[in-house]
Amino acid sequence: MVEAMCQTSILIDRIVLRHIRMRLREEFRTSFGTTTWRDIIIVEMHSENFIGYGESATNSFPGYSYETYETVLLILKKFLIPRVLGKRFNSPHEFRELLEFVRGHPMAKTSLEYAFWDLYAKLLGKPLYELYGGTKAKVPVGVSIGVMDKISQLIDVIQYYLDEGYSRIKLKIAPNHDLDVLSKVRDVFPDINLQVDANAAYDLFKHETVLLKLDDFDLTMIEQPLHYFDLVDHAILKSKLRTPLCLDESISSYHIAKAAIKLGSCDIVNIKPPRVGGIRESLNIYRLCVENGICTWIGGMLETGIGKAHLLHIAALSDIAYPSDISASSRYWKEDIIDPPHKLNPDGTIDVPKRPGIGVDVDLDILLKYQIRSWEFKSHF
Secondary structure, three states: OOOOOOOOOEEOOEEEEEEEEEEEEEEEEEOOEEEEEEEEEEEEEEEOOEEEEEEOOOEOOOOOOOOEHHHHHHHHHHHHHHHHOOOEEOOHHHHHHHOOOOOOOHHHHHHHHHHHHHHHHHHHOOEHHHHHOOOOOEEEEOEEEOOOOOHHHHHHHHHHHHHHOOOOEEEEOEOOEOHHHHHHHHHHOOOOOEEEEOOOOOOHHHHHHHHHHHHHHOOOOEEOOOOOOOHHHHHHHHHHOOOOEEEOOOOOOHHHHHHHHHHOOOOEEEEOHHHHOOHHHHHHHHHHHHHOOOEEEEOOOOOOHHHHHHHHHHHOOOOOOOOEOOOOHHHHOOOOOEEOOOOEOOOOEEEOOOOOEOOOEEOHHHHHHOEEEEEEEEOOO
8 A cells, every 4th residue: 555655745625524315226125224315424625626535324323333424424523524624644544543533433434534535646646546556457346135025026136137247146134034035046046146144133042043054055155144243153153154254244443353353253354444444444454354364345335436436446456355345326326426427347347447536526416416415614724
């Protein structure tokens, strides 16, 4: 990772927060709830004539995470923005260090750190993946499909995304919505790259028999079956499974990732920058996993094109082993807020943008179309 290339310090002279509300093309259902609308905080960070963009990845309710878009607004406005506004920074590392005085709130920190990285790379005239040490021109991606009541509908949806070219299908599962569903899916699609995600819905004591039967379906991985705090039971379950076990919600930081690896709690780690607190933490977790033989991929959280662009650049790292959850713009949105939108290639990949920063333009007209309110913070210097 290159952080010492900037020849002049970066003065953050203005930050704009935009609260936008966008409707998903279709509702997305998991074990902890159904999402139809997304309330998103877009961060614009200004320095000279450059703008860096970041995005929160929170839900409107504290299900997947304790953070919501409203807590992100609070932490940004009251604590983080006053900490960085009007200050000069020589590197993203220096910027990220200044955010550490707030405990937790990784998604709030990520939205601001995203914007700084984008700004920094634009000032250097380089795409972000080069600063991270990425080497891939395009990254393989998969699609995540929510819980559906009708198997026939699920089969049709899977076929639709296979026809579009996605290289991996991930199904959300939950107690009483698992073995029968997978059996019928495998009858129709015996050879596809298939994985499941439980979003911490199972208990080892109550559901061990069901969880062990997941081995029968030739899955690429089983993602986050047990409680997000329970590294010990994940280690016990992993010792009994043939299928690789992946952790998502459990991996909230570099230190937790290290504990999970030491305990033998997982074979694979899903790295989600918003969940772990940003780019620096994601890169540290990535290196830790590579050093310990743990495979990784990059997870998505129903982001707009801004967030997806950030994910594409980190997914360009050479040792990201599995298709990442970075679907095309059209997967979730009738119109995205970027130009050009992210498009799926016929080979199941998405191109990593090559222009400086995140490499895509924000369409201000579309952004303002979905804007609910905004706040502007200016430096007094």
